[in-house]
Amino acid sequence: MSKGDEESTVFAPRYDDKGLIPAIVTDAKDGAVVMLAYMNAEALRLTLETGEAHYWSRSRGELWRKGATSGDTQKVVDLRLDCDQDTVLVSVAMAGRGVACHTGRHSCFYRRVKPSSQGYELEII
């Protein structure tokens, strides 16, 4: 990557060796990080074209419109790429129950790592 790439205005997302790019998802309401998902080129294209967040499900091996079954859809408010165009940051308006996590929570990041007598443990918050 040359220095100039970081100032480029050419849209050139960089996918990994599996054809995926990580997408950090934040709630447009307060900027809180609610999940990390992955997009392939088609998911990113559909996200940009429809304004509704689409991801690639690594576990199911399929394209996935967020909320297609749960109703917890995500409308794109802002979408950015980072300095080397290998990470997406998408700010979304959360419809449905307003939850991003399949556990029914607003955010997937509901467990804090803290020291324990055996090393580390998780605290549900």
Next chain:
Amino acid sequence: MSKGDEESTVFAPRYDDKGLIPAIVTDAKDGAVVMLAYMNAEALRLTLETGEAHYWSRSRGELWRKGATSGDTQKVVDLRLDCDQDTVLVSVAMAGRGVACHTGRHSCFYRRVKPSSQGYELEII
């Protein structure tokens, strides 16, 4: 992954096939997402033990204490794992110049994707 794993308090981070886990980094001051980096088990261990963010540099192929050369160190304020323990969310107090990006910017996410006559382009913000 069984349903119970999502409620588990056992610290069991899941690394990918390269031994890495993505870490979303936010500025503790305002919660803004400033970068995405990767940790291997040692980087995560050092981050937890020292309270200073350590990452694995995929481009240099080496462990990296953030700010070791730039002075832009990151003190850990909060560290979480997501529902399936394959993503870290770390909130940091940013020392030095208060920048996370190697371009000298506060955040790596300084380019917005927007429609153009040719498809999409980036807008530096």
